[in-house]
Amino acid sequence: MFAQSIPERCDLLIVGGGINGAGIARDAAGRGLSVVLCEQDDLAGHTSSASTKLIHGGLRYLEYREFGLVRKALQERETLLRMAPHIIWPLRFIMPHDAHQRPAWLIRTGLFLYDHLANRRLLQASLSISLTEHVAGGALKPALCRGFEYSDGWVDDARLVVLNALDAYELGAVILPRTRCSAIAPAGDRWSATLRTAEGGSARVDAAAIVNAAGPWAAELARLAAPDAERATLRLIKGSHIVVPRLFDHPYAYLFQNPDKRIIFAIPFQREFTLIGTTDVDFTGDPARVAISDDEERYLCEMASRYFARPVTPAQIVWRYSGVRPLLDDEVGTAAAVTRDYRLQLSPDGPPLLHVWGGKITTYRRLAEDAVTQLLSRLGRAGPAWTAARPLPGGDFDIPGVLSVAPDFDAFLARFRGRHPWIPDALSERYCRLYGSRAERLIGDAVVMAQLGTELVPGLYEAEARYLIDNEWARSSEDLLWRRTKLGLHCLQGDVQRLDAWLAKQAAETPSRLSA
Template sequence: MAPSTEASLDCDVLIVGGGINGVGIARDAVGRGLRVVLCEQHDLAQHTSSASTKLVHGGLRYLEYYEFKLVRKALQEREVLLSTAPHIMWPLRFVMPHDATQRPSWMIRAGLFLYDHLARREFLPGSEGITLRDHPAGAPLKGRFNKGFVYSDGWVDDARLVVLNAMDASERGATILTRTPCTSVRRDGDGWRATLDSAERGRIEVRTRAVVNAAGPWAGQFAASALSAGRSYGLRLIKGSHIIVPRLFEHEYAYIFQNPDKRIIFAIPYQEEFTLIGTTDLEYTGEPGRVTISPEETAYLCEMANRYFSRQITPADVVGTYSGVRPLLDDNSSQASAITRDYLLECPDDAPPFLNIWGGKITTYRKLAEEGVALLQRRLGTAAPDWTAKAPLPGGDLQFPGMLIERYDFAGFLRRFQGRHPWLPPALAHRYARNYGSRAEKMLGDAISVADLGIELTPGVYSREVGYLMQVEWARSAEDVLWRRTKCGLHSKPADVERLQQWMTQQSGAEHGGQEVGIRQTAGT
């Protein structure tokens, strides 16, 4: 039952939605001097933003739909993002085996030429043709595939990207409220008044000059409830599902496979011991928060992978799955896979600033935020330059006190990190360096031995780390920790999960007087 107390907040911008677009706008706006409040009904990145294929990419297949502007914008952003958080993002080489029954080789070569030259590449190598029998990526494939192509894109830990943006926003002064739905928004003179409902904090009344609707799959509903005139644009909800199977190949390349239905799927190295395969594209009409993979989707992904890999998989081999609903801008495409992944910013002129975010993708979130905040500034009568293109995200500077490291040199950072903490097991040191970058030092604090890390609550997850995630990264539940903050869920058994949740519940009650630690105004460092 919610407490009877009521709080109030005043701000310039209220952002509804704690996915990648919402936190990106919060970070950009507070960095330009605006007072920002962000509310999220669940955990950060709990839905769409943690259910992606985890790629920073231009979208090679979008060239087939003549989306040249989108691909160019995404390729430009790919370079920016890879440099701002090299601990959670890194280059990845993709192999496309040529299937003569699908797209002809001349079309693929032309597409890759455009992909290489639509935007400047600072450090990613270009594409090339390969003979699969002479290439490491050819060994796991069926013998009928003789030729292929290799090109570059990037990998990202999607949920951590969201959390890092929220951390940076919080450290710059934004108020971040997780597990706090916005229950109503109404016009209030030349601004807005919103009611937020927190089970732990009670009702929060917010007076704001502007509202940003970054509610993702719920954006249409939220716009309709707040704007009496309705909305000008629609969303199509598209379900995308992925399966995780034991590792199908030993090398570090990823695959992009063409399939008879003209769709593509990816097969990507995942968490050292697994292969991630996805995604599907299906129209979705259910509740976005309850989306799950269907048996038909699992069978489809297995079948498509089996067209290429010598080692055959069945649904019985699947050790994990996840699904998400992508809110795509409705462009009247007849097929789900053909719907544009571009975004549209809509801010009606007949009301105080109310910015609707329609569509988008992870790779272009920073640009979307930059354009969205510039639009808000014009409406609010403020001015400040954009700044996020060259500003590293928390942990992304890859430096120690007095020791600057080349920004792309994660290997060098890892060696120095291990040298500073030789007592850490190599696998754990690698995970800490990847998860936290230079912030790993703060997470470790004064620890000088494994014993100082506290209780091992689940395999490889110690209480010191979980306490840090609760205090700094809004983690409340075992699910938050295992699936969105650390990606260690695949290694945890039900008893481990229960032990972790019990410890977190005890800590929350003991240290915060029973209040939820996932709801905070500022992230500590």
């Protein structure tokens, strides 16, 4: 896979390897365009791996009357649940009702709309519940007696990006992580772009069209390409999350309404942990250096402690992460109220340059479809929309290459365990969740654990590390432990050092494996 060189010419150059760039690459490659995608760091290295990890309509956006956005997101929720049932699955949410917050009738009305704004075949409807009788009530303060239960979806966000890039690659796209676009200039009716690799090499690419999907850097890239052109105004919003040891022993997540009218989520995470977030804070500075502040940590702990019977404190935090969301500036007062919808801005003349402004992970596929349709029209090409009908790599549980009507992960896992009874149950489930049907490629011809190689860090065997290096563009311990997996939660510093040493040895012994 990683012998890909930078081509001299292509139909479409995409700058940015987050969810929007990867989604556009997949769609465009499937419609017959020759595609090059470059990303200055790792795939999903920034915003797209720093989300709350939800595929959701956005219940709170109803309060801002963004009914079109919510409808679009709810429609996509159903599509994505079928496309990638290994990394996206249903999740039931508990919303405790505090009489001092939004009135119960307003919440019921919102949930009714949420259930009916789009067709819902895979998820259960919302309902009112008694927290004194519901299993999720046991972790909450006794004064919370009533609440609501509704459905949304969970997603492994970084893997969603990688799987879109992988499908694009298998459809012919050239995927270039750790490759920065340093210059763009029109050259007649095409674009000339300069790409620079992390190793210091450079190459020029002649492209018929360019997509600016650079996320927090989109405005900077727009100035590079067309300094005097009119462009949308982005508002950079920092969202931070914390992870603490598991606060409850059941499969439900929580949505908490807070006195400042914001909401936070508390979500089961990697079996042994609880994910809490997010904040919404205006951000200035270098998006690559974003980090959670002490005030944000205290805020998330205090807001969660308003509801949980057992207080949450900063001392409990085992991991924290932050990302910068490049949102369309609709000139609202608060960061939380800024629209999560997207805007596509295609240059009116000259070689096509499409800017992607805003967006949310749930609607990435629709954004990509709209973007490629616009570009095809400008390029005088044609090709039908197709991505909703094809599973992402590993998502074909029943028939290779075919979407399941009602994906059944438990049945798929049971079949996998039946074929590989020698793999411990927890490891089998992790492999099936991360790789779906492609877990078989990872296992290869192994029939005993010893054939998976040395356990490099807790839970990571050589076979998986090599699979991620050879098939998913992983290079560093951070790539392996945090974006391709979340095994970093179980590692000590010495574990990471051993993995770094193993990676260095691989690079020395087989330079081509780690050179892309």
